[in-house]
Amino acid sequence: MNAFDTGLGSASSARSGPYARVGVVGAGAWGTALAVIAARAGRAVTLWGRDEAAIAEMIETRENARYLPGITLPAEINPTADLKELARDSDAVLIVTPSETIREITRALAPLLPDGVPVVLCAKGIEAGSGLLMSGVAAEELPGRPIGALSGPTFADEAAAGHLTAVTIASDFPAGMPAAETPAARMALSLGTANFRPYISDDLVGVEVGGAVKNVVAIACGIAAGAGFAANTRAALITRGLDEMKRLAEAIGGRRETVTGLAGVGDLTLTCSSTHSRNLSLGMQLGQGRPRAECFDGRPVVVEGEANAISVTDLARMKSVHMPIAEAVRAILHEGAPIGQTFARLWTRPIEAEPRALQLALDHPAPESQVRDLAGRMP
Numbered sequence: 001m002n003a004f005d006t007g008l009g010s011a012s013s014a015r016s017g018p019y020a021r022v023g024v025v026g027a028g029a030w031g032t033a034l035a036v037i038a039a040r041a042g043r044a045v046t047l048w049g050r051d052e053a054a055i056a057e058m059i060e061t062r063e064n065a066r067y068l069p070g071i072t073l074p075a076e077i078n079p080t081a082d083l084k085e086l087a088r089d090s091d092a093v094l095i096v097t098p099s100e101t102i103r104e105i106t107r108a109l110a111p112l113l114p115d116g117v118p119v120v121l122c123a124k125g126i127e128a129g130s131g132l133l134m135s136g137v138a139a140e141e142l143p144g145r146p147i148g149a150l151s152g153p154t155f156a157d158e159a160a161a162g163h164l165t166a167v168t169i170a171s172d173f174p175a176g177m178p179a180a181e182t183p184a185a186r187m188a189l190s191l192g193t194a195n196f197r198p199y200i201s202d203d204l205v206g207v208e209v210g211g212a213v214k215n216v217v218a219i220a221c222g223i224a225a226g227a228g229f230a231a232n233t234r235a236a237l238i239t240r241g242l243d244e245m246k247r248l249a250e251a252i253g254g255r256r257e258t259v260t261g262l263a264g265v266g267d268l269t270l271t272c273s274s275t276h277s278r279n280l281s282l283g284m285q286l287g288q289g290r291p292r293a294e295c296f297d298g299r300p301v302v303v304e305g306e307a308n309a310i311s312v313t314d315l316a317r318m319k320s321v322h323m324p325i326a327e328a329v330r331a332i333l334h335e336g337a338p339i340g341q342t343f344a345r346l347w348t349r350p351i352e353a354e355p356r357a358l359q360l361a362l363d364h365p366a367p368e369s370q371v372r373d374l375a376g377r378m379p
């Protein structure tokens with residue numbers, strides 16, 4: 001039994017304590033890492049992946065060589081390509097596929113998953129078109145089911161390698177339900193180990209907005225770094241990006257406090273600071289002048305901030321939220337805007353007040369020669 005099992009019930013209780021059996025949908029880097037973490041926490045884990053050959057190899061070698069090389073899959077993990085098996089053998093399910101697949105995955109799970117089994121979304125994004133958070137998509141496809149989200153500063157390989165890691169797990173806290181019985185608390189108990197420390201939150205919106213926006217800001221940081229700008233620029237983009245995150249979270253019912261937590265500041269700092277990040281890395285390659293098709297040597301890589309630059313800014317526009325950094329990333333990635341001119345425009349906007357209550361904007365056009373010079377320093 002792990003130390004986190006004490007105090008909030010026991011595994012044998014139907015309503016509180018850890019879930020005895022945890023299902024993980026998605027056998028990529030983060031899904032496999034979470035399966036390993038759940039197994040180390042003492043759970044029986046079913047890990048579902050769509051690629052039958054890759055699953056057969058995992059069963060044979062006890063390693064996910066493509067997505068999480070070098071990590072042995074504990075015996076408590078049962079890899080499967082059969083979604084029915086996962087639905088049958090899970091008391092709670094973590095969904096860990098890219099954000100654009102969450103609708104099809106939750107739709108596929110709907111007829112299979114017994115009533116009452118909670119799902120916890122681990123993808124970072126906002127659905128294109130609908131502007132729904134991942135939990136909103138799941139709520140439409142799996143109506144009436146408890147829903148949560150897990151997010152925070154977590155590179156999959158580091159977490160699986162046992163580097164000390166903390167996350168936030170959020171769910172609704174229905175009136176009258178003891179906190180210890182919420183899916184957030186029970187999933188925290190199910191995953192917590194000495195190395196992996198979950199925090200619990202009742203602010204699903206704040207947690208999910210943090211995860212969706214930080215990737216877009218990380219692409220902006222990467223572009224600036226790739227073009228040769230240094231630490232001042234990164235700190236400015238992180239700080240002002242955080243403000244954009246706060247504004248969007250508040251506009252759709254999240255709390256500022258959540259945005260200053262692990263799923264906001266924590267993940268933003270991680271993603272904007274490490275070349276390990278796929279989002280930062282895409283930005284850096286673009287900032288160095290590499291065409292998109294040649295980034296990552298043409299390999300398909302999950303870069304959530306790319307598609308989410310559109311869904312985040314669409315939602316911001318719908319809610320009249322000012323997100324100039326996210327808009328700049330969208331323009332560069334999706335509207336053919338030149339990087340140099342876009343950054344020059346971003347940096348020479350009217351001067352704004354930092355405290356929002358001041359509501360000030362001072363027109364202060366930079367001399368054309370300075371704007372041209374700045375634009376000329378980037379591709």
Ligand SMILES: NC(=O)C1=CN([C@@H]2O[C@H](COP(=O)(O)OP(=O)(O)OC[C@H]3O[C@@H](n4cnc5c(N)ncnc54)[C@H](O)[C@@H]3O)[C@@H](O)[C@H]2O)C=CC1
Nearest residue numbers: 027028029030031050097098099101123124154155156302
């Ligand atoms: N890798 C990391 O360090 C972390 C990733 N995340 C988030 O987790 C989510 C998944 O990312 P990764 O695991 O890194 O991606 P990945 O590229 O390592 O794996 C993606 C997995 O999803 C599967 N997949 C793709 N499309 C699918 C579909 N239509 N149906 C079923 N399966 C499908 C792929 O086969 C693969 O197994 C993303 O939203 C990412 O932002 C969150 C925290 C850390």
Ligand SMILES: O=C(CO)COP(=O)(O)O
Nearest residue numbers: 152153154155277278279
């Ligand atoms: O979400 C992550 C870390 O928390 C992973 O970031 P990248 O998707 O940019 O690699």
